Amino acid sequence: MATEIPSSHHDLLTNATVALSTHSSGGSIQTTAVWVLLDGGTLRMSLAKNRQKYRNLVRDPHATIFALDPQNPYRYLEIRATTTLEPDDDKAFVRKVFTAYGSDIDSMPDLLAEERVIVTFSPDRVIAQ
């Protein structure tokens, strides 16, 4: 079972909005649009602690990232992962994400004021189509 993210599909995680699914309360699945960063082959994401998906990941670390090629619906990447959370107290990581996406975080004081964590995805299974 593949657990590496093949380089053939790295473009789907680069400067792209992908779907993150987490276990929500009551047995439902929450799916939201997120930015991710592929950092030396490791998939990471920045997350504010006041979000529902943060609470979901604290309760259950399973998460799935799904990226669909907007030009070709038969080409996609599914990453089923176990996540770990670590503080981003100096905001260095969220700054890196925003820079990668061409956004200026210094123009968003509300966002810089939030408590944030770094989410690291350890793939349990990767399906690249």
Place this chain on the structure above:
Amino acid sequence: MATEIPSSHHDLLTNATVALSTHSSGGSIQTTAVWVLLDGGTLRMSLAKNRQKYRNLVRDPHATIFALDPQNPYRYLEIRATTTLEPDDDKAFVRKVFTAYGSDIDSMPDLLAEERVIVTFSPDRVIAQ
């Protein structure tokens, strides 16, 4: 809490590939690309019984549909739903789906030979952004 799919976002479910998330075994979430059909306001999907997602839905009927606007990543639709399954023995429903997507199911004998069900999504929560 909204449980209607707003007409402003019907286009994201029409002739579009969307992400379906279900509870897989071992606590992970499976996300795959699917075609759906909005049928008089009711969201449905065709599914072969030999697929992992069929087994997932038999075990746990919670499912989430996520549709991202390929032109605008800030525009999306999330439908957290409870699903019901019913037989599509005469294949009338899967034929309807393929017709809606401009595909000729009669040229796919393998697909017509599969046992299939109709999945109906009853929204528990709809988020349209």
